[in-house]
Amino acid sequence: MAEIAPRPYDGLRIVDLSGELSGYVTRLFADLGAEVILVEPPGGRPERQREPLSGSVNYADAAFAFLNAGKKSVVIDWRGGAGAEILADLVSSAQVVVVEADAGALLPQIMRVPGPRVVTVVSHFGLDGPYAGYRSCDLVTQSLGGIAWLSGTPDGPPLRLPGEQTSMVTSLYAAVATALALWDLETHGSGHVIDVSAQECIAHSLQNALQVWDLERHISSRGGEGTRDSTEDIFACRDGYVFLAAPLSLPMSWRALVEWMREEAYPGGERLSHPDWTDRARRATAAARAEFRTIFESFIRERTRAEMRAEALRRKIVLAPVSRISDLADDPQLIFRRFFVDVPHPALGRSLRFPGAPYRLSEPVWHIDRAAPGAGEHDTELSGIRRFAAR
Amino acid sequence: MQLRFLEGIRFVDLTWAGAGPFSTKIFSDFGAEVIKVESASRADPVRLGGPFRDGIAGLNRSGYFASRNTGKKSLALNLKQPDAREVVRALIRHADVVSNNFGPGAMDRLGLGYDEVRAIKPDIIYLGMPMYGENGPLSGLLGVGMTISAVTGLMWLTGHQDGPPIGPGTHFPDHAANPYHAAFAVLAALRHRRRTGRGMKIDLGQVESTVNIVGIPVVRHAATGQEPERIGNRAADCAPHNIFPCLGDDEWCAIAVLDDAQWLSLTGVMGRGDLAADPELARAAGRLARVTEVEEAVASWTAAHSAGEVMRMMQAVGVPAGMVAHSRTLMEDDPQLRHRGYWQRLDHPELGESTFTSPPFRLDGERVPLARPPLIGEHNEDVLSNILGYNSERIAALRASGALEC
Numbered sequence: 001m002a003e004i005a006p007r008p009y010d011g012l013r014i015v016d017l018s019g020e021l022s023g024y025v026t027r028l029f030a031d032l033g034a035e036v037i038l039v040e041p042p043g044g045r046p047e048r049q050r051e052p053l054s055g056s057v058n059y060a061d062a063a064f065a066f067l068n069a070g071k072k073s074v075v076i077d078w079r080g081g082a083g084a085e086i087l088a089d090l091v092s093s094a095q096v097v098v099v100e101a102d103a104g105a106l107l108p109q110i111m112r113v114p115g116p117r118v119v120t121v122v123s124h125f126g127l128d129g130p131y132a133g134y135r136s137c138d139l140v141t142q143s144l145g146g147i148a149w150l151s152g153t154p155d156g157p158p159l160r161l162p163g164e165q166t167s168m169v170t171s172l173y174a175a176v177a178t179a180l181a182l183w184d185l186e187t188h189g190s191g192h193v194i195d196v197s198a199q200e201c202i203a204h205s206l207q208n209a210l211q212v213w214d215l216e217r218h219i220s221s222r223g224g225e226g227t228r229d230s231t232e233d234i235f236a237c238r239d240g241y242v243f244l245a246a247p248l249s250l251p252m253s254w255r256a257l258v259e260w261m262r263e264e265a266y267p268g269g270e271r272l273s274h275p276d277w278t279d280r281a282r283r284a285t286a287a288a289r290a291e292f293r294t295i296f297e298s299f300i301r302e303r304t305r306a307e308m309r310a311e312a313l314r315r316k317i318v319l320a321p322v323s324r325i326s327d328l329a330d331d332p333q334l335i336f337r338r339f340f341v342d343v344p345h346p347a348l349g350r351s352l353r354f355p356g357a358p359y360r361l362s363e364p365v366w367h368i369d370r371a372a373p374g375a376g377e378h379d380t381e382l383s384g385i386r387r388f389a390a391r
Numbered sequence: 392m393q394l395r396f397l398e399g400i401r402f403v404d405l406t407w408a409g410a411g412p413f414s415t416k417i418f419s420d421f422g423a424e425v426i427k428v429e430s431a432s433r434a435d436p437v438r439l440g441g442p443f444r445d446g447i448a449g450l451n452r453s454g455y456f457a458s459r460n461t462g463k464k465s466l467a468l469n470l471k472q473p474d475a476r477e478v479v480r481a482l483i484r485h486a487d488v489v490s491n492n493f494g495p496g497a498m499d500r501l502g503l504g505y506d507e508v509r510a511i512k513p514d515i516i517y518l519g520m521p522m523y524g525e526n527g528p529l530s531g532l533l534g535v536g537m538t539i540s541a542v543t544g545l546m547w548l549t550g551h552q553d554g555p556p557i558g559p560g561t562h563f564p565d566h567a568a569n570p571y572h573a574a575f576a577v578l579a580a581l582r583h584r585r586r587t588g589r590g591m592k593i594d595l596g597q598v599e600s601t602v603n604i605v606g607i608p609v610v611r612h613a614a615t616g617q618e619p620e621r622i623g624n625r626a627a628d629c630a631p632h633n634i635f636p637c638l639g640d641d642e643w644c645a646i647a648v649l650d651d652a653q654w655l656s657l658t659g660v661m662g663r664g665d666l667a668a669d670p671e672l673a674r675a676a677g678r679l680a681r682v683t684e685v686e687e688a689v690a691s692w693t694a695a696h697s698a699g700e701v702m703r704m705m706q707a708v709g710v711p712a713g714m715v716a717h718s719r720t721l722m723e724d725d726p727q728l729r730h731r732g733y734w735q736r737l738d739h740p741e742l743g744e745s746t747f748t749s750p751p752f753r754l755d756g757e758r759v760p761l762a763r764p765p766l767i768g769e770h771n772e773d774v775l776s777n778i779l780g781y782n783s784e785r786i787a788a789l790r791a792s793g794a795l796e797c
Contacts, residue, residue, distance in 0.1 A: 006583070006586060006587050007583070008579035008580065008582050008583035008586075009579065009582065010586070024606075028575055032579050061614070062607060062610045062611035062613075062614045062615075063607045063610075063611070065610055065614070066606045066607055066609075066610040067607075125727055126727070126731050126753070127753075128730070128731070129726070129727045129730035129731050130726045130727055130730060131726070131727040132727075134706050134711075134713070135706065135709055135710065135711040135712075136711050136713065137647045137649060137711050139624060139626075139632060139633075139634070139645045139647050139711075140645045140647055140711045140712060140713035141713065142645075143634065143643070143644070143645035143713040143714065143715045143716065144645075144713035144714065144715075144716055144725075144727075145716065146716045146717055146718065146721050147561075147563075148624075148634065148645070148715050149643075149715050149716065149717040150559075150560040150561050150717075151549060151557065151558075151559050151560035151561075152551075152557060152560065153557060156551065157624065157633075157634045157635075157636065157643055158634050158643055158715045159549065159550070159551065159557060159560075159623060159624065159634075160623070160624050160634075160645075161545075161549055161559055161563065162545070162548035162549055162605070162608065162619075162621070162622065163545070163548060163604065163605045163606075163607050163608050164607055165563075165604070168567075168568070168604040168606075168607075169567040169568075169604075172567055172568065172571035172572065172575070172604075173567070173571060173750075173751050173752065174752070175571070175575050176417060176571050176574045176575050176578065177750070177752050177754070179575060179578040179579065179582075180396055180397075180417070180421050180578065181396075181754070182582075183396060183397065183578065183581065183582065184396040186582075186585075187396070192754060192755055193754075193755055193756070194752050194753070194754055195752055195753040195754075195756070196751065196752040197731065197751060197752065199727065199728070200728065200731070200733055200748075200749075200751030200752070201567070201751040203716075203721055203728065203733070203748065203751070204566075204567075204748050204750075204751045205563070205566040205567040206561065206566070206718070207409075207561040207562060207565075207566055208440075208441075208442060208454065208455040208458065209561075209717070209718045210458070210718050210721065210722060210746070210748060211442050211454030211455055211457070211458050211745075212441070212442040212454070212718065213718035213719050213722055214442075214454060214722065214745055214746045215441075215442040215443060215444050215445070215446075215454040215742070215745065216441065216442040216443070216445075216446050218442070219717050219718055219719050220717075220718060221717070222560045223560065232537070234541075234546065234555075234556055234557070234558060241547075241555075241556060242541075243537055243538060243540075243541035243546060243558070245535055245537060245538065249436075249440070250535075253533065309529070309532070312532060312533070313529065313531055313532050316533055317533070318533045318534065318535060318538060319538075320532065320534065320538040320541040320542045321541065321542060322541045322546050322547050322556055322558075323541065323542050323543065323544050323547060324544060324547050324618055325544040325547070325548070325605070325608050325609055325612045325618060325619055326612055326618045327544070328543070328544060328602065328609065331529075331542065332527075332528050332529060333523050333524065333527045333528060333529035333530065333532075333598070334598070334599070334602075336526075336527040336528055337524055337526075337527050337596065337599070339599055339602070345614070348614065352610055352613040352614055353609075353610075353613040354606070354609070354610055354613070355599070355602045355603045355605075355606045355609050355610075356599065357599065358572040358576075358595070358599060358600040358602075358603040359572060359573070359576040359593050359594065359595040359596075359599075359600065360524065360593070360594040360595070360596065360599070361576070361580075361591055361592070361593055361594075362505075362591045362592035362593075362594075363583065363589065363591045365579075365583065365591075
């Protein structure tokens with residue numbers, strides 16, 4: 001039998017009672033060798049049961065496939081009797097338990113199981129406090145955490161970020177906290193309880209907005225009117241949009257952009273060489289922004305995103321195409337790096353293209369071992385756990 | 392008093408700006424010795440960018456820098472000088488992790504590429520965080536957080552339904568996706584080293600890391616073949632689900648009706664029995680078909696109440712709702728964050744007493760205590776004499792040659 005290369009989280013068992021906020025926590029561990037066991041109620045998790053709105057695959061199903069790849073699944077009716085005992089045995093055999101607050105009623109049950117371990121509890125607002133009983137979702141937590149305020153346009157409402165960012169951001173913080181606590185468990189033998197608040201995670205990710213208020217008593221706002229340079233924006237080109245950043249704080253980018261226009265004898269090059277454009281404050285005004293937009297968009301009107309990217313690379317301008325999700329598979333860099341991986345989706349009878357590793361490691365330790373499991377798929381395999389726990 | 396979880400772990404940390412230092416901060420907060428190798432003559436851009444205490448610029452006065460560098464030590468070196476690079480190589484002999492977020496090739500030019508570092512310390516954990524990865528046709532593309540949003544689809548997807556792409560208002564990938572993927576990878580590498588004796592190189596291409604945080608739309612696209620819809624504050628499968636204007640100037644509250652029972656609760660609070668009685672609106676599909684009308688009804692009601700009142704009235708009947716917070720309301724008004732002790736006050740020689748966010752979790756019921764960020768070059772003598780054993784003459788010579796700054 002070929003020797004199997006060791007992986008960072010070999011030998012680690014995680015009991016996963018995650019929900020919509022924390023699925024990605026354990027996915028990260030699974031990809032590096034941990035045995036992650038999703039514990040599902042009879043009938044499977046509620047997120048499996050959402051009706052498809054159209055077509056054969058709905059949003060929830062894609063999310064489930066992404067967040068739960070590489071995990072195992074057991075179905076346990078943990079509300080009492082034999083099920084509660086099986087859950088206790090499973091917890092007893094694990095070094096880490098991740099539990100989401102909707103299953104928070106389970107927490108005392110988990111804490112009663114003897115032995116040091118890491119218990120990571122993830123909720124929208126934390127386990128106590130005036131909002132602890134509040135109902136929430138991605139939109140509400142992005143609002144109460146302060147990130148929605150920072151996006152959008154000055155003349156419109158605050159705007160949430162796409163792709164379930166409350167869940168993704170919270171999961172990342174929770175995963176790091178869990179790994180730190182596990183390090184301590186394995187170094188000093190101390191178990192830990194981590195109480196992760198999604199609202200706090202969002203509020204921890206606001207760039208420098210909190211410090212701007214604390215030190216300068218200014219409220220950073222969406223669109224950055226008055227602060228964002230006229231060049232820092234999305235601009236229309238021939239086949240879509242590009243994002244440009246050429247403020248005076250990136251002098252190389254600005255000089256290269258103006259030089260390019262001058263090289264092509266484009267009149268905007270002259271205009272942007274005028275001393276007006278050395279005035280940082282003036283560049284952030286609505287008038288300057290409008291003028292720059294007119295100049296730049298007429299310069300790039302006949303150019304494609306790919307042409308713009310090639311020039312940006314050659315001239316050292318901070319500029320990139322605004323890619324659609326459907327463009328990612330054609331990104332020459334991601335192709336070169338063989339970034340995407342195909343993961344089987346048994347229900348569809350084919351593979352789905354997944355994002356590859358978020359970090360390229362020099363040791364061959366990152367891989368997705370299997371597709372997201374069916375509910376109870378590993379009941380039989382894991383039926384020996386009770387004996388394992390008793391040992 | 393810093394936690395001692397990571398006592399004995401030492402970083403030679405060459406990261407600068409936003410994403411890199413945010414990755415290594417969690418290690419210093421948990422008791423690792425993170426030696427920030429930086430320069431006064433070519434200062435960390437975040438030391439030069441604001442906000443500053445009282446609006447007065449200064450290398451030790453930036454709140455942005457402070458928030459990314461708690462608990463670290465600062466060693467100020469001019470890496471253009473061979474003697475300074477020799478100091479870094481000497482430190483690496485005593486280090487567990489070497490971290491940087493320069494563009495591809497920069498570490499090689501300093502003589503600090505992975506192979507050179509590994510020759511000094513064979514089991515080193517080496518973290519690099521270039522935008523697009525260390526090799527490939529676009530690896531030389533210059534980027535900031537928003538460029539990463541652009542090429543990953545995140546910018547395209549951020550916008551209102553039926554509107555143009557707007558993009559996140561911040562350099563969003565710098566503040567969670569990339570620093571915390573990096574920290575997770577380093578922690579995994581530490582465990583791997585403890586079990587196998589082997590170090591590793593971590594090439595965290597920030598674009599690849601960020602594609603994972605839009606993994607749900609990416610896999611959805613793979614499953615359906617359809618470009619995911621830009622949806623803004625709305626939801627694909629329920630309504631009303633949006634951010635509504637409230638009483639006052641630029642005051643907003645999010646309301647999300649996730650099921651049909653919540654619709655009845657909402658209309659009850661609004662006193663709109665007519666809407667509750669409309670059979671077409673009883674189901675999500677019907678409300679989605681008339682979403683503009685439904686949202687206008689909600690907005691006309693919210694406009695008469697403060698955002699806080701709207702939130703409390705909705706939550707009282709079990710409807711998810713939250714006022715749209717900003718920096719001032721978070722820091723001064725939010726009762727939840729205050730109750731949980733989220734804010735820490737730390738004194739600092741130049742910033743004075745200022746406010747820091749705790750790591751966003753409680754550990755065994757307590758907050759992770761933070762230590763203030765370093766002044767530039769504050770730990771020059773500490774590091775050179777205590778770790779490297781240099782005597783005062785040698786340190787003076789390094790200072791005289793300009794290799795050691797401050």
